[in-house]
Amino acid sequence: MSPRMPVDFDVSGKHVLVTGGRGGIGGAIAAAFVDAGAHVIATDLSPVPVEPRKGIDDRVLDVRDADAVRALAEDLDRLDVLVQCAGRAAPMTEYELATFEEIVGIHLTGSFSMATALRPLLAASRGSVLNVGSMYSYFGSPLVPAYGAAKAGIVQLTKTLALAWAADGIRVNGIAPGWIRTALTAPLADLPGAAEAITSRIPGGQLGEPEDLAGTAVFLASPAARLITGVTIPVDGGYSAG
């Protein structure tokens, strides 16, 4: 038997890039990495905040813009962890082709474009990618055909890149959040009866908060997860268990 080693959750000193990093989940994950001693770049559509966020290098990036994605990759010297939180849904209007393509372009093509542009840096650091799925990776929703198709695709992309890049030492995983209180879900949660319908399916009976995703994100980036690749972990309060 090998000697017993302490479990290593240390991500201090790692260089982390979070897309959608000024959103609810991306912001909470970026802050958690800062608290854990990592260097964090947060990219998003929205302008860089006037008041700098402590420990976070905020930048503007539309993940659909392949030239801007390539330029960002060329500007970086080192990357250990890529966390892909950029996203939005367009309930009902996703049945229009242009909107369908836009939503798939953000979540699925955007995640692929970011990961492939940053692959050389991740290979150099033997780093990891964290993609963000959804309960709609597994369940259908008539409201969001593009969002659901893209989120299902992200689970498959996670497995595929994990296999393709294992020889480079790059691990590729995902998290599938349940219902988390953010700007994305605010319109749904405000619909009469919708919050009750959702929480009645969650064993603990509570919507999640963005911070609930942070521990899993940091763990998956840490040495403790060195044998974990190609999986998408539900962080959903048991929603998908029922």
Ligand SMILES: NC(=O)c1ccc[n+]([C@@H]2O[C@H](COP(=O)([O-])OP(=O)(O)OC[C@H]3O[C@@H](n4cnc5c(N)ncnc54)[C@H](O)[C@@H]3O)[C@@H](O)[C@H]2O)c1
């Ligand atoms: N909130 C939930 O319940 C929930 C559930 C499952 C999955 N998710 C996923 O988690 C991720 C984060 O969502 P959230 O709930 O924090 O929502 P959010 O709206 O708070 O954050 C999403 C961020 O992505 C950014 N974004 C949108 N389009 C972009 C683009 N083209 N390029 C770059 N950035 C872009 C937005 O500006 C925003 O800051 C998304 O992928 C979402 O699909 C959320």
